Amino acid sequence: xxxxxxYFAAIREAIGARGETRELPxxxxxxxxxxxxxxxxxxxxxxxRSSALMINHAYAPPEQTLREGDEVALIPPVSGGGGGGDxxxxxxxxxxxxxxxxxxVADRAAGAxxxxxxxxRDHARGRQVLRLEYEAxxxxxxxVLAQIGQEIAxxxxxxxxxxxxxxxxxxxxxxxxxxxxxSAHRAEAFEAxxxxxxxxxxIVPIWKKEFYAGGERWIGSEADYQAAFGxxxxxxxxQGESGPARESGAAGRG
Numbered sequence: 572x573x574x575x576x577x578y579f580a581a582i583r584e585a586i587g588a589r590g591e592t593r594e595l596p597x598x599x600x601x602x603x604x605x606x607x608x609x610x611x612x613x614x615x616x617x618x619x620r621s622s623a624l625m626i627n628h629a630y631a632p633p634e635q636t637l638r639e640g641d642e643v644a645l646i647p648p649v650s651g652g653g654g655g656g657d658x659x660x661x662x663x664x665x666x667x668x669x670x671x672x673x674x675x676v677a678d679r680a681a682g683a684x685x686x687x688x689x690x691x692r693d694h695a696r697g698r699q700v701l702r703l704e705y706e707a708x709x710x711x712x713x714x715v716l717a718q719i720g721q722e723i724a725x726x727x728x729x730x731x732x733x734x735x736x737x738x739x740x741x742x743x744x745x746x747x748x749x750x751x752x753x754s755a756h757r758a759e760a761f762e763a764x765x766x767x768x769x770x771x772x773x774i775v776p777i778w779k780k781e782f783y784a785g786g787e788r789w790i791g792s793e794a795d796y797q798a799a800f801g802x803x804x805x806x807x808x809x810q811g812e813s814g815p816a817r818e819s820g821a822a823g824r825g
Contacts, residue, residue: 573593625644683756691703703779705778733749736771
């Protein structure tokens, strides 16, 4: 059977390709495919423990059996901070305007709109940051953003949720992510907005590279990358999104 394999961020750079097609015996599991890839590309072995698998844009366990035509992606640890998702949950190369994201959650039943913009700051761990570059698995990222919206709807009585994440090269001061939540009362919207940015950092397949005057590094899970490369390796964490939450709403929001 034939499957497509896609590579991102540090794994893509270690292999030197964005993807390939593999012929595999029937019954091969995702984990067995990874074994074959590590044998062919030993440079990715340090990242194996900290990486996840996606099959057809959804996270999958290594024991899952592959089928003809599957698309398998090796997912490095995602950044702490497109492909047809709906407009409220999308990945874009365009500049993000927070007001436009807030407009996506406007609703006559809402008494509050809370929004968050994560922006590129100019320093990390005492070093000057020149710019960031975000890379995504866009088809999967938009599905996972929508999943986060569904999780929020299950936990809080909110009206609407929108999340937009940018990819490509970003300069200092530019917005990398925007979240907006509307609800009848402000407490739920604040909690949901915080939950959304935390979940983005945990599960959305988007990666970030920091550029300094003296080098560059992919940013993911610090613990995982330190284990893979050591304290002086190329994966120090530092640049994070920062930005104020903002509330707006009709009179009587509460």
